[in-house]
Amino acid sequence: MMTTVLFFLLAIAILVFVHEMGHYLAARQCGVAVERFSIGFGRAMLKWRSMRSNTEWVVAAIPLGGYVKMDEPQFEAKPLAARAWIVFAGPLANLIFAALAYAVLFYSGREEPIAVLAQPKAESAAASVGLREGDRVIGIGSHEVTSFHDLRWRIAQALVGEGATSIVVKVQRAGSEMISVAVPIATPQGGDRGEGNDPSATVAALGLAPMSKSVRVIRVQEGSVAQAAGLRDGDRILRVGQEEVRQPDVVIARIKESQGKPIELMVSDGHQTERVVITARAGQDGIFRIGAVVGAEVETAHVADEPLQALTKGVTRTWEMSLLTVRALGRMLTGELSWRQISGPVTIADAAGQSADNGLKAFVGFLALISISIAVLNLLPIPMLDGGHLMYYLWELVRGQPLSAEIQETGRRIGVALIMALTAVALFNDLARLAGW
Numbered sequence: 001m002m003t004t005v006l007f008f009l010l011a012i013a014i015l016v017f018v019h020e021m022g023h024y025l026a027a028r029q030c031g032v033a034v035e036r037f038s039i040g041f042g043r044a045m046l047k048w049r050s051m052r053s054n055t056e057w058v059v060a061a062i063p064l065g066g067y068v069k070m071d072e073p074q075f076e077a078k079p080l081a082a083r084a085w086i087v088f089a090g091p092l093a094n095l096i097f098a099a100l101a102y103a104v105l106f107y108s109g110r111e112e113p114i115a116v117l118a119q120p121k122a123e124s125a126a127a128s129v130g131l132r133e134g135d136r137v138i139g140i141g142s143h144e145v146t147s148f149h150d151l152r153w154r155i156a157q158a159l160v161g162e163g164a165t166s167i168v169v170k171v172q173r174a175g176s177e178m179i180s181v182a183v184p185i186a187t188p189q190g191g192d193r194g195e196g197n198d199p200s201a202t203v204a205a206l207g208l209a210p211m212s213k214s215v216r217v218i219r220v221q222e223g224s225v226a227q228a229a230g231l232r233d234g235d236r237i238l239r240v241g242q243e244e245v246r247q248p249d250v251v252i253a254r255i256k257e258s259q260g261k262p263i264e265l266m267v268s269d270g271h272q273t274e275r276v277v278i279t280a281r282a283g284q285d286g287i288f289r290i291g292a293v294v295g296a297e298v299e300t301a302h303v304a305d306e307p308l309q310a311l312t313k314g315v316t317r318t319w320e321m322s323l324l325t326v327r328a329l330g331r332m333l334t335g336e337l338s339w340r341q342i343s344g345p346v347t348i349a350d351a352a353g354q355s356a357d358n359g360l361k362a363f364v365g366f367l368a369l370i371s372i373s374i375a376v377l378n379l380l381p382i383p384m385l386d387g388g389h390l391m392y393y394l395w396e397l398v399r400g401q402p403l404s405a406e407i408q409e410t411g412r413r414i415g416v417a418l419i420m421a422l423t424a425v426a427l428f429n430d431l432a433r434l435a436g437w
Contacts, residue, residue: 007363009063011363011366011367011370012063012064012065013039013040013063014367015094015097015367015370015371015374016039016040016063016065016066017039017066018093018094018097018371019066019090019091019093019094019374019375019378020037020038020039020066020067020068020090021093022089022090022091022092022093022094023068023086023087023089023090023093024037024055024068025089025093026085026086026088026089027068027070027075027086028053030078030082030085030086031074031078032070032071032074032075032078032082032086033053033054033055033070033071033074034053034055034068034069034070034071035054035055035056035069035070035071036055036056036057036058036067036068036069037055037056037057037058037066037068037069038058038059038060038066038067038068038069039058039059039060039063039066040058040059040060040061040062040063040064040065040066041060041061041062041064041065041066041067042060042061042062043060043061044058044059044060044061045059045060045061046058046059047059070086080393080396080397083393084390084393087386087389087390087393088386088390090378090386091374091375091376091378091379091386091387092375094371094372094374094375094378095318095322095371095372095375097367097368097371098314098318098321098367098368098369098371098372098375099311099314099315099317099318100314101314101364101365101367101368101371102313102314102317102318102365102368103310103311103313103314103315104310104314104364105314105361105364105365105368106304106305106309106310106313106314107304107305107306107307107310107311108304108361109302109303109304110302110303110304110361111300111301111302111303112146112147112148112149112150112300112301112303113147113148113149113210113298113299113300114136114147114148114210114298114299114300114301115136115137115138115145115146115147115148115150115151115210116134116135116136116137116210116211116299117131117132117133117134117135117136117137117171117208117209117210117211118133118209118210118211118212118246118247118296119132119133119247120132120206120207120208120209121207121249124205124206124207125183125184125185125205125206125207126169126183126206126207126208127207128184129169129181129182129183130179130181131169131171131181131183131207131208132173133211134173134174134211135171135172135173135179136171136172136173137151137169137170137171137208138170138171138172138178139168139169139170139180140154140155140158140167140168140169140170141154141158141167141168145170146303147301147303148210148298151203151208152203154167155167155202155203155206155208156324157320157324159185159202160324160327160328160331162327163331163336164185165184165185166182166183166184166185167182167183167185168180168181168182168183169181169182169183169208183206183208185202185206204249209247209249209296210296210298210299211246211298211299212246212247212248212296212297212298213246213297213298213299214236214237214238214246214297215236215237215245215246215247215248215250215251215294215295215296215297216234216235216236216237216294216295216296216297217231217232217233217234217235217236217237217292217293217294218233218292218293218294218295219233219292219293220232220233220291220292220293221291221292221293223291224290224291224292225278225279225280225281225290225291226278226290226291226292227291229276229277229278229290230276231265231267231276231278231290231292232269234269234270235267235268235269236267236268236269236270236297237251237265237266237267237294238266238267238268238273239264239265239266240254240255240263240264240265241254241263241264246296247296248294248295248296251294252294255280255288255289255290256280256287256288256289258279258280258288259288260279260280260281260282260288261279262277262278262279263277263278263279263280264276264277265277265278278290318368318372321369321372322372322375322376325372325373325376326376329376329380339425342422342425342426382415382418382419383408383411383412383414383415384412384415384416384419385415385419388411388415392408392411
């Protein structure tokens, strides 16, 4: 828990610093004095004053944001283009940071699951169009696919950004035969239409999963029946009863089907194989579990790009993710995507902790994603945000004079109300996720 909080605060501090540094550098470039650069709000915990710029640098007690306080008369005296540039520079800094972070990840290389499919479930959409085990996915729509991560990303774009009802999957079969099939995306029956737009859940529901070499025990919970039976982190489950298994969903299904009757697992720790008898317990939801997280052990390939290619891909990924975020927000406004997709600080903190547990590269990827979200959010035409100020400047450009102070104050109040409402929705979603609603 403490690690999660620390990495969440570190992530916020880094991204707020990047955003406010964009405003700061643009202000200095335009000749506007910056009186204070603050990371956080409230009482100053640390502060020092630069002798060169006379700016007071502050780390405050509430580390959930920040601000740059400029000399107001100097700022207002600047031409419209200079003021707009200073305001826009904050979100731009977040986008540049994201592009560079992605570029570093693309250049440094990563292990990614190869896009070879496991056997789709008999009732799945993938099985209905003839996809089968061993098919290598080489494209989704008009986009090339080089790994299973690519596959998920392209489906996320089609689903969340475009609201697609089907996707064209191009596969290579038996090393040479090329096949293209349209896989339908169905909305879950009886559910909120927007809840069917979770890309991870949709990929699984379609029957698309990477081919697994074996089922590995990722984590055994303290005090669980799995721990009592002797299962350990890293064990491989080879058989359930007399059935050989390679996919984790098969193991999970057999445990659920056991209905509390003892089941036999054949387990290997890499050195020896042993028989483990275990009896699953029903949770409050009536589902039988053993208290262990299992996952697929998939074949991976090392993927790395040359510096220029990595930078190009970093910029492209930032643009695609920004566009995806804007489209998702638009679809929320029209009711095509559920507001339950909005995450608050609790969910973001949990994601920060999980990414940190998975290593530095995962944490950098998380920072890039949140940095894009901050940029897009700040560019929304809502008073109080950077996009609201840019909206005022657009009015000034068209009409030749700024909005009156009264209208700007009314806009500020509306902006505060909208931000508070958005925050309330995000916090409700966090609590709902924690409570399992």
